[in-house]
Amino acid sequence: MSAIRIGNASGFYGDRLSAVREILTGGPLDVLTGDYLAELTMLILGRDRMKDPKLGYAKTFLRQMEENLGLAVERKVKIVANAGGLNPAGLAGALRELAAKLGLDVTVAHVEGDDLIGRAEELGFGEPLTANAYLGAFGIAECLKAGADVVVTGRVTDASVIVGPAAAHFGWGPTDYDQLAGAVAAGHVIECGAQATGGNYSFFAEHDIRYPGFPIAEIHADGSSVITKHEGTGGAVTVGTVTAQLLYEISGARYPGPDVTARFDTIELSQEDTDRVRISGVRGEAPPPDLKVSLNTLGGFRNEMVFVLTGLDIDAKAELVKQQLTFKKTPAEVRWTLARTDHQDAAVEEEASAFLRCAVKDADPKVVGRAFSNAAVEIALASYPGFHVTAPPGDASPYGLFKPGYVDAKLVEQVAVVDGKRIVIPPSPETRVLAPAEEPDLPEPLTGPTRRAPLGFVAGARSGDKGGDANVGVWVRTDEAWRWLVHALTVAEFKRLLPEAEDLPVHRHVFSTLKAVNFVVEGLLGDGVAAQARFDPQAKAVGEWLRARHMDIPEVLL
Structure with missing residues (x-):
């Protein structure tokens, strides 16, 4: 079966409005996706819903569809987005009204069941403003298999808007863990939009990223993929840009989700051609028994x-x-x-x-x-x-x-709603309690004369937030540099370089196939971005701060 070509045109609520039209007109596409929901966005939508119960979804998505839905229908491109936020049924209804106004014959479906606000106290979450479980991809897949042209969801994992169309296209089942894990890796790369095509990239000066195009994942039946972009668009897709995004806002080698735990320590990358990077070798395991829940309070x-x-x-x-x-x-x-x-x-x-x-x-x-x-x-x-x-x-x-909560997946009912028909999606038939991955074997250290210089002369970094924790991924581009980095950038050295982390718990995770280490700094961001506990409340620039700090670096690398 041929690969499915999925392009993502939104990495957050507020991303480039014109991206939907650009990616629809820039070249061939099977599915257009959009990620609109960050932790902060759920709070914003919660405040919208307080003012008007009919709201609670990403209004800009509706505006984008007013301008581009006809184009998508003309080009036979399916649309999947989590823009439904706290009110996916409301957004689906608004889309049907819009389609009728535009004279378009489209089937709009939605996925619900993530919103636990009515059960928050019963589930031990107190009285939050929003309480939403992270659902998986199979509700989306069911909608597409039932003939939906547009699918909107509430809080699903960011990668699920990409995994769902692939699962529907190839007929994957809930225990096809390697295939699902491969699609999760591809989804994780493209769900943040232009971050995969050179945006927020440490070595940005090597590429023209004044107006980067948005990324596309060509996903194959075995779960492998090629990350690319439309020909003639700006930016770049390289092993480096893909590595940077793979490290974004993760923790350890086991990357858990509601459908599969993807082993990010098995990911292999190769530059297939200009602006074409292959992701292969990704292994998957059964997901954990609990779903993560996004809890926001005022x-x-x-x-x-x-x-x-x-x-x-x-x-x-x-x-x-x-x-x-x-x-x-x-x-x-x-x-x-x-x-x-x-x-x-x-x-x-x-x-x-x-x-x-x-x-x-x-x-x-x-x-x-x-x-x-x-x-x-x-x-x-x-x-x-x-x-x-x-x-x-x-x-x-x-x-x-913001704080995360957890709920037994069996207590959350995911429902695909198509043409008034409600299809209940059962939880994963197998689960596996999440445990740290075994430490990989390390290469021999690189020895020789050193010189004091910024870490960024040899390493890239990308950082971000997970609630109150900061994530900092650091990678290098040669085997020789890896022999130095993995031994030199320890937790103790990380704390020396970033004194703000000195008194906080810091965990290091090693990704040998990516030549990368990832650090999780507990509590650096207080109660999360909405609390604005510190300068740079989402830790977006912590990685660049780290790269600017000086270390004793082997001269051969400089």
Whole structure:
């Protein structure tokens, strides 16, 4: 059976609107997919649903379909997206109305069952704003097999929008673990859009990524795939860009999902041709018995002021502000951060300046609202020389808290809804408790003279968030560099390079076939991105910070 060609046109809610048309018109395609749901997005959609129960889905997807649904029908391209968010049935209904308005004969189906908010207390999750289990691919597959042209879902795993069409196309069953695992790997690569084609890539200067195209996975019956993009589009697909994305927001060698646990330590990559990278050898195992659940709550309210400190005596100026800023009522949390971005003898004023941030949180918006920001500004003429702030006084804004939960998969009913018919998708017939993978054999260390230099001279990195944890994947491009990296970049060295992680639990995972190590830093991001606990709350740039740090690197690699 021929390969199925699946292109992904959205990596998050807010991605390039024109990508749907670009990927539909750029070349041949069987299925167009879109990933719209991040942890933060579920909170945003939860707040939308609070205002209007008819909402709760990604509104931009509906706008994209208004412009492109006719084009997809004309080109016989199926559409699968998780844009349904908290209300997949509502989005499906809106799509049917849109199709009727456009005069299009399409079958719209949806997958539901992930939303556990009505059972949250019963399941031990308390009273969250949103509670959604991560469903798998077989609801999507069932919709497609029943003749759906468009399938929208709620919270499925990001890769499931790619795995589902492949499973339907090839007739895979729930125990075809190697095939499913291969599709999960392909899905993980393309679900973040242009991150697979050179976006957010450490070695970006090697390619023209001013306007990268969106990625395509050509998936074969055995689960192997080729990652590519439409000819003539910008960016690049290389072993490096694919490696970077494979390491994105994972943990250990066993990558668990609701349908399969994919062994990422078995992945083999090869550059087949220009902008064509083959993924093969992926092994799969039975999934764990529990489904992960995304839990979002409203944590309270926050505000911040950023004081600009310029020139000499930066530490003394910062201390003066801390002493002078007083509160009528002290917020529940007050966090001061001094970023020493100043340079000595700077020729530009901004380069002579540091930034002192005061972030406050409280359950009462009045405590951290105008009363706080006005108090910060009131000291302007009575404080350090050169006093100014980066923004005028502002009001408090709500913030959210994310945490993962877990529920027995047998307690969650996944349902495919096609033409009014409800098809219940049974959970996986087999499960396997998740356990750490065995440590691989390591190559002989690389020895010889060394020179102090940035890690990024020889290694790439990609980082991101999983709730309150940060993930940092680091890889190299030659066997010789791997002999050095795997022995040199230990947990102790990682903590030395990134002092923010020094007192936190850090776990290292080795991926020999990718010449990579992945670090999971527990608690670096507090209660997750919506809580905005730190600068760079999604840890997007932690990897680049790590690459800028200096190590003793063998001269032969430099």
